[in-house]
Amino acid sequence: MKDYLRYQGKTEIYGLRKAIKEAFYIGLIDDGETHTYDEKTAEEILNNIVNKYYFVFKKVEEKIEIIRKKENYEIGVKRRRYRKNKFYI
Numbered sequence: 001m002k003d004y005l006r007y008q009g010k011t012e013i014y015g016l017r018k019a020i021k022e023a024f025y026i027g028l029i030d031d032g033e034t035h036t037y038d039e040k041t042a043e044e045i046l047n048n049i050v051n052k053y054y055f056v057f058k059k060v061e062e063k064i065e066i067i068r069k070k071e072n073y074e075i076g077v078k079r080r081r082y083r084k085n086k087f088y089i
Helices: 002-007 016-026 039-085
Strands: none
Touching: 002 016
16 A cells, blocks of 8 residues: 555655555545553454455455456556657657
């Protein structure tokens, strides 16, 4: 996720917390909540990771893959247009 954000020009991303906040801001992550450290809450968090957040991060991965494919497609189209319009001697 940090690599993708840096690729998008977010060069001030140094930690996971900042990366997650930025991912929420730009819409890569749709759902989330804050955390505490008491044992009951820790168990709830673990259950959320297993039953919910794994799927949230899978969605993030899928979104990044769709964006990557779209950008690669657009780069390919630009290259083909350039080659088509370039005159060779």
